[in-house]
Amino acid sequence: MNREHSPKEKAIYQAVMELFEEGADLSSLTVAEITGRAGIGKGTAYEYFSDKEEMIAGALFYNGISFIRQIYEGLSKEKNLNDKVNFVLLAMEQQMTKANCILRLIHIMSDNSMISQRMRVMEKERVEEEMFPVDMLKQILKDELKDDQTLSEEGLTYLSVSLFSKILCYGMMIRDERFLDKEKREELRKWICQGVCKEFEEISA
Amino acid sequence: MNREHSPKEKAIYQAVMELFEEGADLSSLTVAEITGRAGIGKGTAYEYFSDKEEMIAGALFYNGISFIRQIYEGLSKEKNLNDKVNFVLLAMEQQMTKANCILRLIHIMSDNSMISQRMRVMEKERVEEEMFPVDMLKQILKDELKDDQTLSEEGLTYLSVSLFSKILCYGMMIRDERFLDKEKREELRKWICQGVCKEFEEISA
Amino acid sequence: MNREHSPKEKAIYQAVMELFEEGADLSSLTVAEITGRAGIGKGTAYEYFSDKEEMIAGALFYNGISFIRQIYEGLSKEKNLNDKVNFVLLAMEQQMTKANCILRLIHIMSDNSMISQRMRVMEKERVEEEMFPVDMLKQILKDELKDDQTLSEEGLTYLSVSLFSKILCYGMMIRDERFLDKEKREELRKWICQGVCKEFEEISA
Amino acid sequence: MNREHSPKEKAIYQAVMELFEEGADLSSLTVAEITGRAGIGKGTAYEYFSDKEEMIAGALFYNGISFIRQIYEGLSKEKNLNDKVNFVLLAMEQQMTKANCILRLIHIMSDNSMISQRMRVMEKERVEEEMFPVDMLKQILKDELKDDQTLSEEGLTYLSVSLFSKILCYGMMIRDERFLDKEKREELRKWICQGVCKEFEEISA
DNA sequence: TATGAATGAGAATTCATTCAT
DNA sequence: AATGAATGAATTCTCATTCAT
Numbered sequence: 001m002n003r004e005h006s007p008k009e010k011a012i013y014q015a016v017m018e019l020f021e022e023g024a025d026l027s028s029l030t031v032a033e034i035t036g037r038a039g040i041g042k043g044t045a046y047e048y049f050s051d052k053e054e055m056i057a058g059a060l061f062y063n064g065i066s067f068i069r070q071i072y073e074g075l076s077k078e079k080n081l082n083d084k085v086n087f088v089l090l091a092m093e094q095q096m097t098k099a100n101c102i103l104r105l106i107h108i109m110s111d112n113s114m115i116s117q118r119m120r121v122m123e124k125e126r127v128e129e130e131m132f133p134v135d136m137l138k139q140i141l142k143d144e145l146k147d148d149q150t151l152s153e154e155g156l157t158y159l160s161v162s163l164f165s166k167i168l169c170y171g172m173m174i175r176d177e178r179f180l181d182k183e184k185r186e187e188l189r190k191w192i193c194q195g196v197c198k199e200f201e202e203i204s205a
Numbered sequence: 206m207n208r209e210h211s212p213k214e215k216a217i218y219q220a221v222m223e224l225f226e227e228g229a230d231l232s233s234l235t236v237a238e239i240t241g242r243a244g245i246g247k248g249t250a251y252e253y254f255s256d257k258e259e260m261i262a263g264a265l266f267y268n269g270i271s272f273i274r275q276i277y278e279g280l281s282k283e284k285n286l287n288d289k290v291n292f293v294l295l296a297m298e299q300q301m302t303k304a305n306c307i308l309r310l311i312h313i314m315s316d317n318s319m320i321s322q323r324m325r326v327m328e329k330e331r332v333e334e335e336m337f338p339v340d341m342l343k344q345i346l347k348d349e350l351k352d353d354q355t356l357s358e359e360g361l362t363y364l365s366v367s368l369f370s371k372i373l374c375y376g377m378m379i380r381d382e383r384f385l386d387k388e389k390r391e392e393l394r395k396w397i398c399q400g401v402c403k404e405f406e407e408i409s410a
Numbered sequence: 411m412n413r414e415h416s417p418k419e420k421a422i423y424q425a426v427m428e429l430f431e432e433g434a435d436l437s438s439l440t441v442a443e444i445t446g447r448a449g450i451g452k453g454t455a456y457e458y459f460s461d462k463e464e465m466i467a468g469a470l471f472y473n474g475i476s477f478i479r480q481i482y483e484g485l486s487k488e489k490n491l492n493d494k495v496n497f498v499l500l501a502m503e504q505q506m507t508k509a510n511c512i513l514r515l516i517h518i519m520s521d522n523s524m525i526s527q528r529m530r531v532m533e534k535e536r537v538e539e540e541m542f543p544v545d546m547l548k549q550i551l552k553d554e555l556k557d558d559q560t561l562s563e564e565g566l567t568y569l570s571v572s573l574f575s576k577i578l579c580y581g582m583m584i585r586d587e588r589f590l591d592k593e594k595r596e597e598l599r600k601w602i603c604q605g606v607c608k609e610f611e612e613i614s615a
Numbered sequence: 616m617n618r619e620h621s622p623k624e625k626a627i628y629q630a631v632m633e634l635f636e637e638g639a640d641l642s643s644l645t646v647a648e649i650t651g652r653a654g655i656g657k658g659t660a661y662e663y664f665s666d667k668e669e670m671i672a673g674a675l676f677y678n679g680i681s682f683i684r685q686i687y688e689g690l691s692k693e694k695n696l697n698d699k700v701n702f703v704l705l706a707m708e709q710q711m712t713k714a715n716c717i718l719r720l721i722h723i724m725s726d727n728s729m730i731s732q733r734m735r736v737m738e739k740e741r742v743e744e745e746m747f748p749v750d751m752l753k754q755i756l757k758d759e760l761k762d763d764q765t766l767s768e769e770g771l772t773y774l775s776v777s778l779f780s781k782i783l784c785y786g787m788m789i790r791d792e793r794f795l796d797k798e799k800r801e802e803l804r805k806w807i808c809q810g811v812c813k814e815f816e817e818i819s820a
Numbered sequence: 821t822a823t824g825a826a827t828g829a830g831a832a833t834t835c836a837t838t839c840a841t
Numbered sequence: 842a843a844t845g846a847a848t849g850a851a852t853t854c855t856c857a858t859t860c861a862t
Binding site for chain 6: 827
Binding site for chain 4: 571598609
């Protein structure tokens with residue numbers, strides 16, 4: 001949720017996210033459900049949004065941005081790449097308990113629905129500072145580069161997407177019942193963090 | 206497409222896949238569109254499927270299975286892990302040109318729509334031999350184990366999911382305009398194959 | 411069921427009556443249900459009937475005629491009006507256990523559905539000897555007239571319709587839980603038979 | 616039509632009754648026909664009714680109640696049983712000109728269609744004062760009992776159903792072309808009224 | 821003659837969107 | 842500005858009927 005949004009817009013965004021977190025299928029969400037949950041009139045929503053897709057895509061977009069920003073801000077406390085990656089994985093895990101939100105968000109952004117089309121439009125129009133997942137990861141990696149290390153643009157891109165894929169991978173694995181156990185998860189995170197660090201060292205060498 | 210399917214079922218599956226490959230949003234596909242494309246009457250579809258979801262989920266499911274099987278069969282020609290991974294990446298790349306099908310398939314399987322729910326049901330009911338992505342990758346890795354190597358179940362799972370995430374990663378990267386160039390892609394595949402082999406060696410050691 | 415009907419026609423009639431007796435709503439019966447029950451192909455039914463309505467109306471019509479004829483034939487054993495009316499009431503009661511068939515039949519004949527329209531057409535085209543409820547009752551009353559009694563056509567019509575209404579009345583009452591008891595029913599029949607006889611005596615005097 | 620109904624509900628009820636009176640078969644009435652006649656949008660009907668059956672059953676139910684109430688109120692002007700029965704017969708006759716409404720209403724209530732099922736549900740939920748046909752007739756008979764007369768519950772039930780059957784009987788007979796003549800009908804009513812009175816005297820004696 | 825696969829017209833119902841209040 | 846009643850286009854699904862085998 002961003003500062004420039006009116007209370008009604010926020011209410012709509014909030015309502016969409018709640019329904020999303022409760023497991024609703026976004027493509028079959030109705031305006032009545034959204035406005036009902038938001039506690040405002042159906043007509044009112046159309047004073048602020050041109051159509052249903054804008055409500056949903058907007059909610060996901062600003063929520064995603066806000067989540068990314070929170071993570072990025074939280075990262076400043078972490079000293080090294082290993083801990084940073086671990087922090088991101090933990091943040092993801094917390095979100096996951098809310099009906100797999102991040103994973104679902106990523107899915108939605110890469111399907112061909114009206115919602116994802118709108119989100120891509122929003123992404124293109126977004127102001128510079130707002131960051132989307134892969135961009136954030138790229139930034140983490142850039143921040144990590146010591147003076148004596150060099151990394152080509154391709155290398156950086158590869159590393160950030162590889163990191164992204166590992167995070168996704170973690171998200172997928174912890175949905176499995178074999179990873180309900182806290183310690184198992186911790187071990188998995190350790191593996192992933194190490195893997196990322198090693199790859200970073202090798203490529204940035 | 207499987208052998209036991211009647212021509213009409215195949216026509217429906219074929220139609221769904223064509224529309225999917227043309228970029229249609231599966232959750233807003235209509236029965237009229239599907240049967241129109243399949244060249245059969247609307248009512249006919251309901252002789253073979255109980256509802257729309259079954260048509261779409263069925264199409265994706267059997268198509269996915271068939272794609273996986275093709276890859277697995279093709280793998281037998283490849284001698285080592287490096288070449289096998291390369292083969293999988295290439296197979297994926299070919300599919301990708303058809304509207305990122307595999308990626309989208311994975312996405313659909315993990316969202317909360319009716320279609321994905323149906324696919325998960327189908328997955329549970331599937332016969333043993335049919336393999337889904339991660340299972341296939343696990344098999345590839347198992348096949349690779351030499352007599353003198355040991356690998357815990359956890360290690361195997363991690364490796365297969367890691368491999369899966371790398372493949373996903375490749376899929377995402379080649380959507381980027383910077384990887385339109387064939388040589389760039391080849392180089393990327395080389396990196397990935399090497400990374401996979403190295404990780405395999407380390408963990409199975 | 412009439413002698414001139416082919417086995418397939420009989421099978422259809424039989425199927426409709428079974429479904430009817432099982433409580434099915436005739437206006438929502440489907441051809442598939444009927445032919446499925448009859449054990450013949452859907453197309454076959456159309457070799458013998460021009461449409462669905464003909465199947466249902468025909469079944470009801472010939473079944474009704476056959477029921478009426480059975481009663482009329484059974485009546486010959488009864489010596490006087492009192493016993494004859496009692497016989498009709500008992501026959502009705504037996505039928506009633508089969509999902510109120512006679513009552514429902516009468517209802518169907520007097521609503522405005524396609525089925526009843528068809529039955530009325532059939533009634534007009536029927537051959538002389540076939541008798542419908544009120545006609546049968548009229549005949550019973552005529553048979554009862556002694557040589558020294560006279561009865562105008564109006565009187566006869568009134569008496570037969572009055573008798574009909576009393577039979578209907580019996581049919582309705584025994585659906586009530588207060589008349590589950592056999593003795594209660596017997597008493598009720600006695601009342602009705604007496605009432606009919608008295609009215610007959612008065613008017614035919 | 617009841618006071619508590621919104622204008623749209625009334626419009627639906629009105630439309631259903633008009634179509635009914637014009638002879639339409641209720642079980643093949645469509646929502647499009649009803650809303651078209653009511654002059655409202657198809658979707659609007661669903662704001663007030665959960666489905667088509669509720670529209671039709673509701674229309675019949677509230678119309679029936681209102682008709683019964685009108686008759687019962689009109690009865691207060693009549694001094695004796697004979698005149699009261701005559702009044703009911705005349706009221707019925709008037710309704711009959713509108714496509715046999717009362718008879719058809721009774722038929723519908725006793726078939727196995729969705730509509731009748733819904734009406735029976737409504738009947739169970741109805742408030743006390745609202746009366747259905749047989750209840751009204753029972754009330755007429757109760758009102759008629761003098762202080763010196765006694766009548767068992769069974770007797771009362773028999774009499775009211777007998778009266779009901781005679782009314783039905785009148786309804787059936789006047790559909791016949793032989794009773795198109797006004798005088799014939801008057802004579803028939805006289806007969807029926809006398810019959811009812813006589814039976815009442817005998818049983819209540 | 822018997823069949824049932826194929827069909828498409830038609831029905832109920834939903835829901836995004838508008839607009840009078 | 843806020844509302845929600847009204848709307849009808851659009852969608853799913855059913856089923857009587859046909860016709861090639």
